[in-house]
Amino acid sequence: xxxxxxxxxxxxGGGASASxxxxxxxxxxxxxxxxxxxxxxxxxxxxxxxDGAIRFFAEHITFxxxxxxxxxxxxxxxxxxGVTEGFTYKLKICSGHFPMSATVKDxxxxxxxxxxxxxxxxxxxxxxxxxxxxxxxxxxxxxxxEVVGQVAADIEQLTRRTGFDSRVFQDGIFITHKHEKKx
Numbered sequence: 001x002x003x004x005x006x007x008x009x010x011x012x013g014g015g016a017s018a019s020x021x022x023x024x025x026x027x028x029x030x031x032x033x034x035x036x037x038x039x040x041x042x043x044x045x046x047x048x049x050x051d052g053a054i055r056f057f058a059e060h061i062t063f064x065x066x067x068x069x070x071x072x073x074x075x076x077x078x079x080x081x082g083v084t085e086g087f088t089y090k091l092k093i094c095s096g097h098f099p100m101s102a103t104v105k106d107x108x109x110x111x112x113x114x115x116x117x118x119x120x121x122x123x124x125x126x127x128x129x130x131x132x133x134x135x136x137x138x139x140x141x142x143x144x145x146e147v148v149g150q151v152a153a154d155i156e157q158l159t160r161r162t163g164f165d166s167r168v169f170q171d172g173i174f175i176t177h178k179h180e181k182k183x
Contacts, residue, residue, distance in 0.1 A: 006066060010054040010076040014084035018049045018076075027054070027076065031083025033143040034128075038079065040072045047072070054080075082143040089152035090177040091138040096170055100159075102138065104131050114159055115171055123158050126151055138173060145179070152178075 012018045016031035025041035040047060044065045046057045054076050056069055081087075093102055098116045102109065109131055112120045125131055128147040132139045138155060142148040152175055159172035 005059050006057075006061065006069065008056045008069065008073045010056075010073060010080060012049075012052050012054060012080055014080075016080055016084050018054050018080070020047050020049050020054070027079070029076075029079040029083050031080075031143075033083045033086050036079045036083060036144060038075055040075065042068050042072075045069050045072065078145045082145055086141060086143045087145050087148045087179040088177075089140045089148055089175060089179065091140070091152060091155055091173050092176045093136045093138065093173050094170055098171065100171060102133055102173065104133060109155055109158070111159060111173070115161060115164070115169070121158050123154055131155075149178070 012029070014031065016029060018027065018029045020027050020040075025039055026037050027040045027047065028035065028037045042065065044058050044061045045068065048055045048057070056073055056076075058065065058069055061069070093100060098113050100114050101112045103112070104110075104125070107125045109123045109125055110120050111122075114121055126147050128144045129140055129142040129151040131151065132141075140148050140152045140155070142151075155173055156175050161169070161172070
């Protein structure tokens, strides 16, 4: 079943600007925090930037193409929000049995004495994300939602362990706040 016509607009405000390159099919959003580029293309979906808004337009599309268009809209909203406000994830260091310590050196995150291990666990931090530690709170910030979320997930995964009773050994680093959400 085909739908007649769908049009969506994403407002670009807060000092941000957007452009869409038809040849390369790349949406670029620039703001005070940085610049994000993303390839957005589907033959049935037309994208233009006009009057301070990104416009998505399609005629006679299927439900699958409609879902693709709303995915593009969500990506555009996240790009605009990222370059104007940025994204923040917070994690908490929980060490009940062994005094675990976490540090940030250069572009790597290091956890020492996790469950009594002698060798520290090290995670390289991806470009586009900043990690800070304040006591037991680890904060990951940046303007690309996907990079910030992936770094937070990687830090949480770094202290994942198997073979322990999770009711007794609750040591680890866990996500407590996603951007504007409490987990």
